[in-house]
Amino acid sequence: MQTASTNICERLCNKSIREISLLLNIPRSTVSGIITKCKQLGTKATQPQSGRPRKMTELGQSMLKCTVRISHQLSAESKAKDLQTLCGLQISKRTIHRELHEMGFHG
Structure with missing residues (x-):
């Protein structure tokens, strides 16, 4: 399947939605939706990020995993x-619990 930018380029080349649909072998409703979304959002073809970014970084996760393996009773x-102290991350104990559960540590 082609990207949304290809559809926009085709639209800019004065092709109809039907022609773009036939060329790319995707439904007309999909092509129309992508073009509408691009008109609403400008040049960005994707919507803004939903939700809050994660507090734990990959470095923090690996450090947490190491500290659990070294001293699992803390x-x-x-x-x-x-x-x-190690990473400079200020994380609550609830976030630690959640991350440990996602890593497969329980109890």
Whole structure:
């Protein structure tokens, strides 16, 4: 399947939505939707990010995993303090719990 920018380029070359649909072998409604979305958002073909960005970086996750493997009986609060001193990340104990569950650590 072609990208949205290809559809826009085809539209700019004075081709109809039907012709673009036949050329790219995708439904007319899809082509029309992409063109409409591009008109609304300007040159960006994607919508803005939804939701809040993650607080934990990949570095923070790997550091957390290492601290858990070294000393698995420490509390989440002490792990949060360790991450703050090691990486400079200020993360709550609830976030530590959530990240550990996503990594497969329980209990």
